[in-house]
Amino acid sequence: MRAEISQSISKAVKYIFVIYVAASLIYTAHHLYATYSAGNADISLHRPSLQRDSSPVVEHPIEAKKETRLDKQIVWVNEQGVDQNMPENFMLSKVFSDAMGPSKVIPYYFKAQAAFDVEDITIATLVTQDRFPVLSRLVTHYQGPISVAIHIQDDESHEEILADLHELYRANPLMKEYVDLHLIVDKFDRQFNMWRNVAKFFARSDYIVMLDVDFHICTDFRKSIRQNPAVMDKLRSGTTALVIPAFEFVEQPDGLDWKTFPTNKPDLLQLVGDEKIDMFHRAWKKGHGSTNYTKWYESDAVYEVTDYNFSYEPYVIYKKEGSPWCDERFIGYGANKAACLYEIYLSGIQYEVLPHDFLIHQTHYYPESERAKERAYNRKLYDNFREEVCLRYARMFIEAGDWESPRAENLRLECHKIRAFRTAIKSLS
Numbered sequence: 001m002r003a004e005i006s007q008s009i010s011k012a013v014k015y016i017f018v019i020y021v022a023a024s025l026i027y028t029a030h031h032l033y034a035t036y037s038a039g040n041a042d043i044s045l046h047r048p049s050l051q052r053d054s055s056p057v058v059e060h061p062i063e064a065k066k067e068t069r070l071d072k073q074i075v076w077v078n079e080q081g082v083d084q085n086m087p088e089n090f091m092l093s094k095v096f097s098d099a100m101g102p103s104k105v106i107p108y109y110f111k112a113q114a115a116f117d118v119e120d121i122t123i124a125t126l127v128t129q130d131r132f133p134v135l136s137r138l139v140t141h142y143q144g145p146i147s148v149a150i151h152i153q154d155d156e157s158h159e160e161i162l163a164d165l166h167e168l169y170r171a172n173p174l175m176k177e178y179v180d181l182h183l184i185v186d187k188f189d190r191q192f193n194m195w196r197n198v199a200k201f202f203a204r205s206d207y208i209v210m211l212d213v214d215f216h217i218c219t220d221f222r223k224s225i226r227q228n229p230a231v232m233d234k235l236r237s238g239t240t241a242l243v244i245p246a247f248e249f250v251e252q253p254d255g256l257d258w259k260t261f262p263t264n265k266p267d268l269l270q271l272v273g274d275e276k277i278d279m280f281h282r283a284w285k286k287g288h289g290s291t292n293y294t295k296w297y298e299s300d301a302v303y304e305v306t307d308y309n310f311s312y313e314p315y316v317i318y319k320k321e322g323s324p325w326c327d328e329r330f331i332g333y334g335a336n337k338a339a340c341l342y343e344i345y346l347s348g349i350q351y352e353v354l355p356h357d358f359l360i361h362q363t364h365y366y367p368e369s370e371r372a373k374e375r376a377y378n379r380k381l382y383d384n385f386r387e388e389v390c391l392r393y394a395r396m397f398i399e400a401g402d403w404e405s406p407r408a409e410n411l412r413l414e415c416h417k418i419r420a421f422r423t424a425i426k427s428l429s
Helices: 002-036 061-066 088-095 129-142 158-171 173-178 192-201 221-226 229-237 265-273 285-291 293-298 336-346 368-399 406-415 419-428
Strands: 073-077 083-087 104-110 121-127 146-153 179-186 207-210 215-217 240-244 246-249 277-279 315-319 350-353 359-361
Touching: 073 088, 083 088, 088 104, 121 129, 121 192, 121 221, 129 146, 129 158, 129 173, 129 215, 146 158, 146 192, 158 173, 173 179, 179 192, 192 207, 192 336, 221 229, 229 240, 229 315, 265 277, 277 285, 285 293, 315 336, 336 368, 336 406, 368 406, 368 419
Parallel strands: 121 146, 121 207, 146 179, 240 350, 246 359
Antiparallel strands: 073 083, 104 179, 207 315, 215 359, 240 315, 246 277
């Protein structure tokens, strides 16, 4: 009798153990699935956070940097067919290592739902919180791929910015359709070139237009370019950047309402003739004068920029792959974009002007006193940068046997203006 009781107890213990193991497995599987499953959550359901999937976890940005549990991996296959991987945070820290850091870059915080043609033109831009409504208008008007970098201050203000950002997406469904949005979380404001590089790095088409969000796109440059085989061949070659001429109203109040802006060249020329509109920043002719607006008014075909100067900073369309990146040492206002375009030019990319397309600046307030101090510092940095980049590209062209090639012509002509370069190049060549 006792043996039977003992046997029954033993069976009961085994059953209980099996049930316990099964329950443990089910619980563990559910926990892992909830932790690691991917997917885009509906932005209307959860409080904004610095998680890419908008999960309901409330987390301070400093803690988000750690990513100890959900650190995403970059995976690739090497030449031997072996999988390699590294943490995304580690890889991005190297990609943007010339900027002030540490920074937390969150690619595709929102990822566009549309499928983009690789030969489309992505607007690569940066946006601050006060310009969110302007971004929304740009998206509605362009209805094409946009890659935007947004800086989030690493303090208590991030919740307000994220809340405004989520509200922007709720208010305009086209944001979800066309915009790849990337966050940069750190304590360093106005790292414009680093932000430009983020927008370019994560753009998903072959060509980008480096554009300030305050400019209204008055014409359909995507259509005019993509329907012109000769111009498309120039873009594909990677040796041409297409300039879109930029304008602004002489009287700033006239530039407040984009709905009144001209949408074709004849109407624009009428305003030019009436002296109501002129080249962008006409008081600083070096900034856009190389576009040669007098020639543009009469031109019906693409033409080359022949009077380049190192302060030239047009808005350009160019090939993403193989083109230089913006130097991230430029912090704040002044020379940051000119430095980008200077290196693009020296690398052998020729600027050519589109004859019928144009942009118009939408008037807004500039904090000029703040900009003046930063411009003074960046002018000094730019002087050193020009000499440095001239020597670096000269060495590259010489070592590759391309010093006398057409690709090096921009560098030979422009860098020869720098006395220190003229001295140094004698030893290099």
